[in-house]
Amino acid sequence: MMCSNVRWPRKVAQAGLLGLFIFISLRVHAQDDGIQLDGFKPVPILTGSTAYFTRVTAGQYQDAPSVSPLLLLPLGDKWLVEAKGSYSDTFSKNAQGDYNGTISYGMAYGQIDYIANRYMTFVAGRFTTPFNIYGERLAPNWIRALQTSPLTSPVTSGSALGGMMRGGFPGTDSLNVTYALYFSANNTHHLLATDRSTGGRLGFFLPRQRLEVGASFQQVLQADRPHSSGVFLEWQPNRAPLTVRSEYVRSSGTKGSAYWIESVYRLNQIPALRRLELVGRGEQFFAASNLSAATIKKLGALGKDTNEGDFGLNYYLRSDVRASASYGRQFVLGRDANLWTIGMTYRFVMPMLPQGGAR
Amino acid sequence: MKIKFLLAAFLVASALSLGLMANASSSKDAAKDSAAPTVSAQQSALNESMHVEGEKRFHSNCGRCHAAPPKFPPRMMTTIVRHMRVRATITDQDMRLILRYMTE
Numbered sequence: 146m147m148c149s150n151v152r153w154p155r156k157v158a159q160a161g162l163l164g165l166f167i168f169i170s171l172r173v174h175a176q177d178d179g180i181q182l183d184g185f186k187p188v189p190i191l192t193g194s195t196a197y198f199t200r201v202t203a204g205q206y207q208d209a210p211s212v213s214p215l216l217l218l219p220l221g222d223k224w225l226v227e228a229k230g231s232y233s234d235t236f237s238k239n240a241q242g243d244y245n246g247t248i249s250y251g252m253a254y255g256q257i258d259y260i261a262n263r264y265m266t267f268v269a270g271r272f273t274t275p276f277n278i279y280g281e282r283l284a285p286n287w288i289r290a291l292q293t294s295p296l297t298s299p300v301t302s303g304s305a306l307g308g309m310m311r312g313g314f315p316g317t318d319s320l321n322v323t324y325a326l327y328f329s330a331n332n333t334h335h336l337l338a339t340d341r342s343t344g345g346r347l348g349f350f351l352p353r354q355r356l357e358v359g360a361s362f363q364q365v366l367q368a369d370r371p372h373s374s375g376v377f378l379e380w381q382p383n384r385a386p387l388t389v390r391s392e393y394v395r396s397s398g399t400k401g402s403a404y405w406i407e408s409v410y411r412l413n414q415i416p417a418l419r420r421l422e423l424v425g426r427g428e429q430f431f432a433a434s435n436l437s438a439a440t441i442k443k444l445g446a447l448g449k450d451t452n453e454g455d456f457g458l459n460y461y462l463r464s465d466v467r468a469s470a471s472y473g474r475q476f477v478l479g480r481d482a483n484l485w486t487i488g489m490t491y492r493f494v495m496p497m498l499p500q501g502g503a504r
Numbered sequence: 505m506k507i508k509f510l511l512a513a514f515l516v517a518s519a520l521s522l523g524l525m526a527n528a529s530s531s532k533d534a535a536k537d538s539a540a541p542t543v544s545a546q547q548s549a550l551n552e553s554m555h556v557e558g559e560k561r562f563h564s565n566c567g568r569c570h571a572a573p574p575k576f577p578p579r580m581m582t583t584i585v586r587h588m589r590v591r592a593t594i595t596d597q598d599m600r601l602i603l604r605y606m607t608e
Binding site: 185186187188189190219225227258260263264266268282283287288311312313314321323324325348352355357379381388461464465467494498 | 564567570576577580584597
């Protein structure tokens with residue numbers, strides 16, 4: 146009896162909120178005139194990137210050709226289906242001097258987006274967890290300034306399976322607010338594993354100063370139920386072709402905390418070198434305290450404090466073809482290592498209709 | 505108690521709806537005004553200012569993560585910009601200006 150007394154107001158409130166939410170969505174939907182502009186109907190696109198990289202990690206050679214196709218399928222004025230896969234074959238030398246290949250493949254995301262109105266987009270399916278900026282925006286190998294992933298990457302869940310609400314809107318004339326809220330179900334499939342979790346990200350972008358700052362939160366709802374929080378910053382000063390990015394992540398569980406700061410300088414001012422950019426990144430990982438020896442062994446790289454510094458060069462042969470090389474030094478207790486990387490990326494974009502569906 | 509909750513939910517929904525409708529009608533009026541025929545010099549100045557603004561938004565939004573891509577055919581560009589609107593949480597206004605700039 147007592148339970149039912151407590152439950153019914155909650156249910157009514159939930160129903161009211163849901164009704165309100167749908168009502169607002171429909172109202173705003175009605176006043177939005179779609180994203181079509183000048184009668185250009187969107188056309189399905191196959192895009193993505195291919196890459197070939199040679200890596201030398203602590204003396205161990207690896208050659209890794211890879212391809213990451215992304216299918217973009219617009220449906221009407223409001224819908225978009227996005228599916229991104231990845232395939233790579235990593236060749237490395239074994240003790241006998243022979244090369245062995247290891248194939249890996251997976252689906253980075255497979256999602257359907259519904260642009261409800263100018264403030265909200267609903268996403269369903271498998272998607273990249275909206276935590277800070279690296280995973281969603283900077284991870285593709287044709288975008289990332291350094292091919293080695295930062296030490297913050299393994300601290301949080303990279304992918305989610307469920308639903309998400311996200312968007313961006315102008316707060317004032319000189320401030321854009323961006324947000325993302327999601328929930329994810331547990332999935333134990335070996336290629337598509339996700340945690341049962343929820344969380345989100347809130348960002349503030351100052352277009353005039355070209356500065357973005359924000360914060361993220363994630364709560365895992367299974368096993369030890371750890372939570373993670375993070376902050377990020379991205380700044381491109383108007384007076385110099387420089388980009389400064391940084392992320393900090395802290396986990397309450399066994400995964401510790403980490404930060405990285407990266408700067409990218411494009412040599413625009415020197416005509417002969419305007420296609421070249423210089424990259425530097427410093428980062429630290431702090432393992433969780435009071436870990437047992439068994440847990441440290443199980444966590445692997447996440448079980449020990451690590452410091453790393455990387456320096457790289459990117460040369461744009463064209464806007465879609467880039468040659469990259471980098472050197473990094475990783476400092477781990479009792480096991481320092483040199484990290485060399487050299488290779489190329491090519492970003493492709495092709496329409497799925499003849500001539501790009503020209504008007 | 506139940507009636508109070510329903511009433512409160514209804515009132516909040518009504519207030520928000522009215523606010524949104526008022527906003528929508530005022531923005532529609534503004535759109536009508538701006539769409540009214542003007543002399544070609546004014547139109548040209550408007551186009552120029554939208555071009556400049558579009559370029560600015562393109563560099564401040566797209567240039568944060570990657571090098572400037574080339575311009576693709578308009579129908580491809582529409583898909584790409586829709587994808588980037590979702591991925592990079594670009595505002596509706598920025599998206600429109602960027603799309604206009606990239607399809608000129």
